[in-house]
Amino acid sequence: MKKVLAGLAIAAGLIASTGVASAQTTLRVANWLPPSHPLVSDIIKPWIEDVNKVTEGRVVLELLKAPLGPPPAHFDFAVNGVADITYGVHNYTPGRFVATSIAELPFLSNTSEALSVAYWNVHEKYLAGANEHKGTHVLSVFTHGPGQLWTKGRDLTSLDGIAGSKIRIGGGIAQDVATALDLVPVQAPVTKAYELLSGGVADGIQFPAESVAFFNIQNVVDSGLVVDGGLYNVSFFVVMNGAKWDSLSDADKEAIMSVSGESLALRAGKAWDAADQRGYDAMKEKGITFVRPEGAAADALKAKLAGVEADAVERISEKGVDAAAALAALKAGVAGE
Template sequence: MHLIKHAAFAAAFTLSATSSIAQEVTLRFQHFVSPTSANPTYFMQPWADAIEEQSNGRIKVEIYPFMQLGGSAPNQYDLIRDGAIDGGWVVPAYQPNRFPEAEALELPFMTTKSAEEASAAAWVYTQDYLMDDFQDVHVIAAHMHGPGIVHKRGGAIETVEDFAGLKLRGPSRPATMLLDELGATPIGMPVPQFPEALSKGVVDGGVITWEMSPSLKLNELTDSHTDVAGDRALYNLYFIWAMNKDVYNGMPEDLRAIIDANSGMMASMWAGNAHDTGDAVGRDVMIADGNEIATLSEEETARIVALGENVTAHWISEMNDKGFDGAALVAAAQAAVADNIADE
């Protein structure tokens, strides 16, 4: 077991000298994007406000953007585990091969284009397969973002052949595996590095959501935005919203209950819905600025789906070599997605 620094744990609390009933807790959560982007706007801050309101102010939640408390996006999980921060937003894919089972949800065309539906599936899959991986932290929510879109300088993607030679940013192993299969040169990087890489010509574009586009200034740094046809996402990315385990366990029972009431499936779907809301807003910004908005034909999408199946087959083989049942993980992710598609 990893030993939590007691000093960091103690610093999270301000205790009343009179009674435990008056105890106040300040929780410092951190993320790595703009506070105006979708998840902070429509989930993180409302979540923090709900915690404060429901605790009658006994819990104060402070949200710090842009990694203001220190560290980098890839080591966010360790910052939470070690008590450097009380909680935060984690992309497990930013540490390749550390949480391999989570990648099943990130495979090509695995999820629908509804982040809320995908996030419901993510919570189910997390409960069944990932809680051992995340046993060093207290998981509040597990969610996905909306569909990944190809954003690039120059004209929109029209055929698979248009990917040839493009240097494209990808956020995860499954995403970069797909870009490689498409003929692009994939460059893995966390989202905070993407705008600078674009402005310096390190990449020609990349894959990311509509909702992140305005805060990353993709309306200025790129010219076109291409989605695939159909109701499935080209790729997706898996996140957890988590807090330090000792901080959570050290809270009074009634205050833990407030965290619990804002955790699990409802919080996961809330986070997903935040991305759906932000996707609509982000797409409108790109349109308003005159950027080219395109959707691949069904025929070209079918070609990409076939290449995506190659990625999934390769991933299954890799997982088998690591001692996992890759096909079973893919089937479980597919079942979680199928079971959480909203009725029309």
């Protein structure tokens, strides 16, 4: 009898230990940026630590050390379960995400913090219904800081001075802005930016101040068109595979979202703003000239780009979104209303 009881005790211990092990869920977070990049070091990594903490170790996020593939593939990595969680840039897959372009329009905000928080709330109220993130659960959306135009050897005091300039640009609304300003787009990976500018292949680049410093662009440009509210922004996502999200307990879902959503958008915004300030400091040390359009120059710029907003509202409306109301709410949110 003693042997039987001992055997049962051992079995119970094994079952208990197995239960503890199975209670912990480990989720793989895909990564395609170097660890020193602000998006990784100041946003994703601290968020991972927060998730591990608020779930009391029941859900453990692990950031992968090597990329699973190119950045544009990362949304589908989450959809298909290649990774459990991914982050990325919406406009890396042209035409796929339309509603999210509302956060990329010119003149929206001088800070990522204000825009990112407002964007998350507008996404939840107006944009989520477009179901552009199908197959995933959206953990957060946010933007980087205001994108500006940085050039070498160009007169930035008038629109005529930049017309015809060869500019390395990203996709999305940034492309529309470049076209409206009569710039000549140069398509190339961001990692080739320094090479393009130093070799004279491009006359400039569209970048937030953070990226100017991170990619050492301050060494190959001499002036920047710094526009109130920015010329454009870039929208980011953090998503989890839908089935994986559904497999979590309600308690863990609630815990994860307590440090995601608006909380993660706020963290991201503050991190981008701090990185932008470091970028401006680096450019000031290099003696780069900042041209800030005011008065008639600012009015001319806004008139030139008026069609960008109108076209975006029309495209977004075709997705079944009340784009006019969403944009008004976004602007009000940025203004703190």
